[in-house]
Amino acid sequence: AALAGVRGGSADVAAGSGAALRWSDLSLRIEGSDGKKDKVVLQRCFGEAAPGRLTALMGPEGSGKTSLLSALAGEAAAGKGVRLEGRVAVNGCRSGESTYGYVKKQDLFYAQMTVRETLMFAARHRLPRGVTLEEKHAIVDELLIKLELAGVADAIVGGKESKGGISGGEKKRLSIACELIGDPKILFLDEPTSGLSAAEAELVVESLRTLAEGGCTILCVLHEPSSRVFSMFDDLVLLTPQGEPAYAGSVEAMPEFFNSVGHAFPNDTCPGEVAMGLVNIPFEGTELEVESAARVAAIVKAARRKIAPRMPLMGRRRVITNNPLRRRVNAIVESTRKKQAGDGGFRARVAAIVEAARNKLSLATRRRKAVAAIVEAARNKLSLATRRRKAVAAIVEAARNKL
Ligand SMILES: Nc1ncnc2c1ncn2[C@@H]1O[C@H](COP(=O)(O)OP(=O)(O)O)[C@@H](O)[C@H]1O
Ligand SMILES: [Mg+2]
Incomplete structure (x- = not known):
């Protein structure tokens, strides 16, 4: 009965139509080139993210949070x-067939497009023919309302x-809206609150809460969240500096586990x-480092013994390859990135064409005016x-008359 709460939302998972995501024995290794040693990024990690709940993914810098997110999204094995x-x-x-969205750390937009155009652009690329x-317009309108972007729909x-x-x-809510276009069951987010003011961060997480309450499964990397932001999360997946699992389960049951x-x-402190x-x-x-390392090792051991068995997974441990659906979306994102890096996006190109046309027109106008002037002079x-x-x-007439 101890740690009964650790598994958080698993009970409602089985009943609902949502996607309960689970992983176990997940390891990620990057082979060192030129005789360098392999880099072990994730070491037999386990955890779960349940529909209807907000799950935070935390760990020190370089602990493998982004790598774990990419691995679960089927993107890690790219290189x-x-x-x-x-x-x-x-x-x-x-997994594999399950639909998901992945909100990366960096937002990627055409700077010159409006919010609505950005969503329509994503809709055209991501929705089937x-x-x-x-229908695309309807989906975009719905997302504008859902992410509270209706007020800035026509802003650049x-x-x-x-x-x-x-x-x-x-911008972050627009990134989320773009990822929601295909109505994914699972949403991954990498540090969506980083770089935002406290108020903006809370608004973003409130949007995530609403999505979770709608049945979405959300796994979200948090970096130094405020206690208010953290308090909006139900579950936590915690990694050690070496990419090992330290905790997975409800925030509520966390004191019990660590005790x-x-x-x-x-x-009285933010959990x-x-x-x-x-x-x-x-x-x-120093000795402190040795002591801390021993403490962390003991925590990992306890997590493997007490928590992992509560998240069993059937089947063999296997090599995981990339998600083919994701490859397509990535290709589009990559081409967008290239285009944007090249010349500031298609808006800029359109603007250049319009400008050139305007110049030609004014030249024609000037020519026409010049001709008119000549005609007038003539x-x-x-x-x-x-x-x-x-x-x-x-005079001739007068002279004639006089004569
Ligand atoms: N493609 C890669 N090649 C080499 N090292 C990598 C690669 N991807 C990640 N790493 C390493 O794996 C570790 C975890 O990285 P990352 O997942 O970005 O951590 P976090 O997001 O928690 O800061 C880091 O030490 C990083 O240098
Ligand atoms: Mg990261």
């Missing part, structure tokens, strides 16, 4: 010399400094902060000649 092994399952079955334009996204563009929090391995868990403190190993070359000269001719004629 040569990367070996990913273990078990990953959705609702007990091998069978979806009509009206803007560049990095967001000069004249939307705010950092709005059971001999660590006080003060209840996320306490947990991070317990897995931290200072690089000092007309004037003609009329002068006519008047002269008339004057001469009048």
Whole structure:
């Protein structure tokens, strides 16, 4: 009965239509080139993320959070010399077919597009051909409301400094909206609150809460969250500096687990902060470092013994390859990145064409005006000649009369 709460939302997982994500024995190794030693990034990690719940992924810098997220999203094995092994399952079955979105750390937009255009662009690329334009517009409108972006729908996204563009929090919510276009069951996010003000970070996580309550499974890397942000999460997956599992389960049951391995868990401090403190190993070359390393090793051992068996997975440990669906989306993102790096995006190109056309037009206008002036001058000269001719004629007439 002890640690009964550790498994968090697993009970409602089986009943609902959501996607319960689970992984175990997940290891990621990067083969060293030129005789260098292999780098072990993840060491037999386990954990789960349940629908309807917000799961935080935390650990010190370089502990493998981004790598774990990519591995679960089927993207980690992209490079040569990367070996990913273990078990990953959705609702007990091998993942792969399950749809998911992956909000990377860096937002990637055409700076000159509006929020709505950005979403339409994503809709055109990510939705199957069978979806009509009206349906795409409807999906975009719905997402604008869902992520509270309706107010800035027609604003230009803007560049990095967001000069004249939307705010950092709005950009992050736009990234999330783009990933939600295919209505994924699982959403991965890498540090979506980093670089945002406290208020913006809370708005982003509130959006995630709403999504989770709608049945989405959310695994979100958090870096130094405020206690308010952390308090919005239900579950925590914690990694050690060496990419080992230190905890996986509900935030609620965390004190119980750490108490059971001999660590006080003060209840007046943010639990996320306490947990991070317990897995931290200072690089000092002092006794403190040795002591911390021993503490972390004991925590990992306890987690493997007490928590891992509560998250069993059937089947063999296997080598995991990339998700083919993801490859397509990545190709699009990559080409976008290239285009943007090249010349500031297609908006800029359109602007250049319009500018050139405008110049040509004005040249034509100037030419037309010049011709008009010449014609006018010619007309004037003609009329002068006519008047002269008339004057001469009048003189001639008068002379004739006198004669
Ligand atoms: N493609 C790679 N090649 C070499 N080392 C890598 C690669 N990807 C990640 N690593 C290493 O794996 C470790 C974990 O990285 P990462 O997942 O980015 O950590 P975190 O997101 O927790 O900061 C780091 O030491 C990093 O240098
Ligand atoms: Mg990272």
